[in-house]
Amino acid sequence: MTISNSIHVSSMSLLPSPCRKNTQSRGLGSFQDYMARSTAMKAAGLILALLIFTFFSLAASSSNNQIQILNAERRIDLSSHIVKVFLTLKVENVGTSPASEIFLAFPPSHADQLALVKAQAAIGKKKKKSYVHLDVNPTQLPDAPNGTKYFSISLLNPLSSGETATLEVLYILTHSLEPFPAEISQLESQLVYFRDSALILSPYHIKQQTTFIKTPSTKVESFTRLEPTKFAGRELKYGPYEDRPPYSFSPVIVHLENNSPFAVVEELLREVEISHWGNLQITEHYKLVHAGARHKGVFSRVDYQSRASVKGASSFKHLLASLPPRVHSVYYRDEIGNISSSHLRTDYRKSELEIEPRYPLFGGWKATFVIGYGLPLEDFLFESPDGKRYLNFSFGCPLAQTVVNKLTIKVVLPEGSKDPSAAVPYPVEQRLETKYSYLDVVGRTVLVLEKKNVVPEHITPFQVYYTFKPIFMLAEPLMLASVYFLFFMACVAYLQIDISIRK
């Protein structure tokens, strides 16, 4: 269902904007049935497909009118540089036909900053509430005003007419706090702009809505007012606003203090090397940058030394990487050698590596480094029922509270493995490479996964499947042994054979 949907969506963008309105609800119903039943649709002729897409788009646009949001509550958490937005929507189907999808709208400025959208539905009454994860897919709507971006939430059971459902949505924005002033000195604290709309952008009519913005400190320079607006403690409240039509938008700017570490990894390369002799070697190359307001002028060690929390408030020094348990041979270094400021704590559940870059990072300062460690293979490598082996490893960046602009994971399979395939819960780019490591003859297959804009919430397991014959494990020891054997044979031969020409 979702797969065919996404096919629709992607093809639809190629179509000229089709005519809208004057649709009949019967057509929709028959269309839905048709889709549910038929998988032969993919093979249908072009004309038929065109016809169906037209129908679909008509249906989609019409569905805007049949859904309304009774109550929307939005909580924006600005306490770190990763902006988390929790959206609770109570939706009602006021139309006549059942609706299977709910659309979320985002202004185009948020489109690039959006790292993750997750949705879940609350099921059951108050006491026995449980949550079910829902699929969210980027989509496009034909009548999007001003380049609005959409995500569609696929409901588990289509919402029939008159029913209500509660949806909880979490979306995460990165790079959405703009430092202002853009350059600060060591003694100043960092102020940022946050831009959003006081009214939730939505293709639906919203009966009542409230937005809460949680700030990291009580210090807020200014904020746009749109009555009723209230600022108390560390919370800024917009609303409640009643009865707003679809696509209502009211831009607000909040200028606030945020001294949390703006740790951004511009590029992270994680290399996972599988050795069937029992080790999983991880090497992680970081390019870390402080993405907050740029440091200007003097860096004074006296000031920093005396009261780092005040005279250097915008800087950060400590980073925490959470590694799997039973980690061993951990190292932390860069191009010019070992960095001695790190601590490793291990227990049976997890390992924590506390690292400090060589120097505190002020705005715009960079640090590149490498973390490497080994893991016992049996914790991560399994055999699937069909005889394939698979690696089960966590996706994402182990550093806490960091954004990764570009994450590359390279899974180096042992020499001689075949048919690699990856199962990743997010859309990623994949390609294959070959790497030569110790004593390799044909080289190792490397499966490369790439994803942009990764946040800690992306840390979930992914799998890489491949086939491997254990006999290949012996190739390299045998090679070494035979070389030694040949060497000694050559020595013996040299000592035994008289090759002098003098007699």
Next chain:
Amino acid sequence: MAVTKTEPINSSSNKPSSSSVSMKSDLMSALSLKSLKLKTKQQELLIRVSILCLVYVLAFITRLFSVLRYESMIHEFDPYFNYRTTLFLTEKGFYEFWNWFDSESWYPLGRIIGGTLYPGLMVTAAIMYWGLRFLRFAVHIREVCVLTAPFFASNTTLVAYFFGKEIWDTGAGLVAAVLIAICPGYISRSVAGSYDNEGVAIFALLLTFYLFVKAVNTGSLAWGLGSALGYFYMVSAWGGYVFIINLIPLYVLVLLITGRYSMRLYVAYNSMYVLGMLLAMQIRFVGFQHVQSGEHMAAMGVFFLMQGFYFLGWVKHLLGDKKKFEALLRIIVTCAVGVGAIALGVGTASGYISPWTGRFYSLLDPTYAKDHIPIIASVSEHQPTAWSSFMFDFHILLFLFPAGLYFCFKRLSDATIFIVMYGLTSMYFAGVMVRLILVATPAVCLISAIAVSATIKNLTTLLRTKSKVSQTGSTKGASGGKGSSKALPDQSQPFQRNGAIALLFGAFYLLSRYAIHCTWVTSEAYSSPSIVLAARGAHGNRVIFDDYREAYYWLRQNTPADAKVMSWWDYGYQITAMGNRTVIVDNNTWNNTHIATVGRAMSSYEDEAYEIMRSLDVNYVLVVFGGVTGYSSDDINKFLWMVRIGGGVFPVIKEPDYLVNGEYRVDKGAAPKMLNCLMYKLSYYRFGELVTEYGKPPGYDRARGVEIGNKDIKLEHLEEAFTTSNWIVRIYKVKPPNNRW
């Protein structure tokens, strides 16, 4: 429970294994019986090969202290340049390397790297790296560079063995191999991470000498060619090749004078000199020096002398008449000397033959550098050697050396004459400059090995033989060598035997002391990378000061890629290698004026220095400061040399301005110019606010143990850009000029 369970299993499993062991031991005993039947010669070979293998391994692993204690890293200053160029070579290939113009150093002059370095070390490391890569060993080039010196030290032990065998016997060779494997004088320049020219050069030096002696002994053209190749490798690796090209002619001359001239010598020297010279000219940095530089003229003179000698012998053979020959000889010698003198005079006058360089002069006259070339005198390793450092680096070898000389004179041959000359000349140079102890080390080890080997051999033969009469000569020799001969003159055999046993124990005791001393020196003195400083904390824990790398990495990451950094030349190589930034001067020190300009800037007032820095396009200034940690080799302690070198070119800078009554001080009583010069300001900027030690006033300098004299330092044209966590490195940014309007 678990124990009771495992026990029977163990015992049951033990039984078959023990039976198999007994079976095996049967087999082994059969084998060993067989092996016992090995001829004595074969046994000796086996023992010798295994000793050599052990020494080979020992020489390698004794140099790994720093890797185990710190990390696999490049040490000190020059090795960073070598590492950087090796990196370039492996990345860009040989031709790019050969034609490399480095714009990152000596800004704005730059440096033609390919033409101003000895490429032997880099090429060696790169070839090893490529070889390992080809065999699919995924090593990093840094690991190769770090382990190059220990690897070549191991190879040196092999050469020492063969050399010792050539000049004395296999026993002396083995002892020489052991002695040189752990000798501190050599270890000081060849620990893991000390990726410097000397690491491979000592190997090349000894190899050249060995092959040359072999050529002299055999008269074989092949060995002569071998020594020419060894010389070529030496020339490509280190400027110390000048020692070879002067020692060998000297040796030939001595042989000529002592009447040991032979056809073997003729073949060996001519093949070595001609081929070696032609090969050496292929190194761009050396070029035509072999025919143009005064330092190489001795070799050429001896070459012509040899031809003349041979020619005369031929003429003498033809003439057969003594009087005629003497008359001819007189004419020829006069003519030859005249022509030679005129050629030399014309060559020198016309500038075709360059005069001796300052470094060469300072070798012949230890006081020369102090008076004329402050930049050579300012380097600590160019200072004359103290007795203590001889003792430190040679230990018992210092006493065995004269004993060995005695043995050499007792059994004089072409080979022993060579080693005696090598030993004596290199000992002289070792006395002139600390760093040249390195060159003397192989000779000292070889000669001492002769002493040890001959003594022990004499003593053991004494123990073995029954007859006493035939042994007196050798025991006397041995006792003379040991310098304690009181026990021996007695002729009664049991007493003599006891004396020999006692002496043997004494020798073993001394040698074991030597081994202990060497290990101790290696671990304590020569295995610190000097980039990372380690100290003991208050609770006995190890405190690491990694400030250098902190600063260099900060430069690398947070300054514009084209930023120019001014610092004293000591740190130039490190800044370009680790910080990847352009420097004004570095450890190459080829341009004294440029260094003097930096010295002048450091010792001027801020506004004058600003003008100089503007003219040099400087963006950042880096100073090393030990006032917080008590690190004594910082820029304030080096500052007088900056003044001297700066003043040597720019008379505006006068050393007395910085001294008070000839005393150098930084506290309140310091000279006013001292308290306000750039170096002082940059080192102590805002230091007056800091309490470094409990119970001392703020601004207490722990490196010099005084409270600083100027606590209120204001900077006008510079601003603090970065200071490392222990204040060891401080970086300042040069502000752009103020707007005029």
